[in-house]
Amino acid sequence: MKALTEHDIRTSFVNCSKGEAQRAALPRDLADRPWADLDFLGWRDPGALDRAYLVAEHGDRIVGVALRIAVQRRGFLHRNMCSLCLTTHPGAGVSMMTARKAGRAGRDGNSAGLYVCTDLACSLYVRGRKRPEIGGRFDETLTVGQQIERTQAKLAAFLDQLLVGSTSQPMSMKGD
Template sequence: MKALAEREIRGSFVNCTKGEASRIALPRDLAARPWDDLDFLGWRDPSTLDRAYLVAEHRDRLVGVSLRVAPPRPGILHRGMCSVCLTTHPGSGVTLMTGRKAGAAGRQGNSVGVYLCTDLACSLYVRGRKVPEPGGRFAESLTEEEQVARTRDKLAAFLDRLFD
């Protein structure tokens, strides 16, 4: 992914108003992000636990989506698997995130959900740049490039559903 500037990020959002996009708390470390290893820019809102944002190149344009994060289920011991990168995490390491659909469907309250790594570091897990808890990545016969392609395809499928 190419490095993005604040203006590009704010202008990319498709499921919120321009006013909402202008108030989004952007990551302060944009210059330090490992852009060459990212398939998307994802971050959690530091001021609230129930907001996350994702910006990706999709269908030849930059697309940003605002996501609601489901609250963690206290006292439940389990492992979850990210639907995008297929990394497993214990406890609350995988979270259901829902995005309001773009356009008229979103204004009517329709949304689409996906289970994602809570820290939105899918790209780094797939490339081995970030190591999950033990047992978090299964041994695969696919090459790293094939795993990256699969991750991008799964992300594109989620974003496509936001535009249906």
């Protein structure tokens, strides 16, 4: 993923108002992110623990989505698997995150969701740059490159669900 600026991020959101995008708490460490190892930029809002954000290259543009994290009460022995990177975590290490769909569908209350690593570090787990405290990744016959492609395809399918029928125009990546 290419490095993003605050402007890139704020203008990419497709499922919230411009005011909500301007008020979103962005990560302060954008310059220090491992951009070459990221399939998407994901972060939790430190001021609102039920909010998270995801920004990714999708087709020829950058698409940002605001997410809601479902409240969960799971025991430490309960394990879940991330839908994107297939990493398992105990307790609250995987969360159901939902996003309003873009455009009219979202204004009508339609949304889509998936189970994702609560820390949104899927890209780093797939590449072995980060390991879950407890839990882990299954041994696979796929190469790391194939696992990355699978993660990217799952992310693209989720973004497609959010964008279906939308006329939202996130920022174009052409001319970068």
